[in-house]
Amino acid sequence: MIHARLEDAPDYRGIHPLLDKALSCLTPEYLSGVGTVRRDLEGDALFVTRFDYETVPEEESFFEAHRRYLDIHVMVKGCERVDIARPDKLREFTHEGDFWGYHGEAEQSILLAPGDFLVVFPDDAHKLKIQTDGKPEAVSKVVFKVLFKE
Numbered sequence: 001m002i003h004a005r006l007e008d009a010p011d012y013r014g015i016h017p018l019l020d021k022a023l024s025c026l027t028p029e030y031l032s033g034v035g036t037v038r039r040d041l042e043g044d045a046l047f048v049t050r051f052d053y054e055t056v057p058e059e060e061s062f063f064e065a066h067r068r069y070l071d072i073h074v075m076v077k078g079c080e081r082v083d084i085a086r087p088d089k090l091r092e093f094t095h096e097g098d099f100w101g102y103h104g105e106a107e108q109s110i111l112l113a114p115g116d117f118l119v120v121f122p123d124d125a126h127k128l129k130i131q132t133d134g135k136p137e138a139v140s141k142v143v144f145k146v147l148f149k150e
Contacts, residue, residue, distance in 0.1 A: 026074060
């Protein structure tokens with residue numbers, strides 16, 4: 001997992017070539033042009049979409065994890081809490097394709113605010129959309145999906 005500010009994105013280059021390409025897009029100019037329709041940067045190997053939603057109480061969210069893809073969550077507007085846990089510490093309740101859903105307890109929590117990004121690697125279970133102050137908040141977030149493992 002990586003939690004950092006947009007201006008620090010270049011510091012994380014060199015881990016994987018597709019991650020490098022996605023990190024090069026973490027600029028205000030690029031992010032402002034991302035829409036709610038999937039945009040392919042390298043076909044199914046690298047794509048990006050913007051999501052607009054309201055945060056929810058913790059009990060209405062769940063953990064998700066992936067085996068082949070890593071996600072880059074970039075907060076554009078609003079704030080949300082994200083809980084992180086290892087999948088082997090959680091209870092699986094669904095699985096479809098490269099998506100595994102889990103219930104259980106967080107091992108750590110972070111706050112995503114505008115200008116922050118979060119990289120969750122395969123097997124980093126992440127619980128998204130959690131309210132930060134007990135009230136719904138409008139969020140706009142750009143999410144990159146990066147094929148990390150064949």
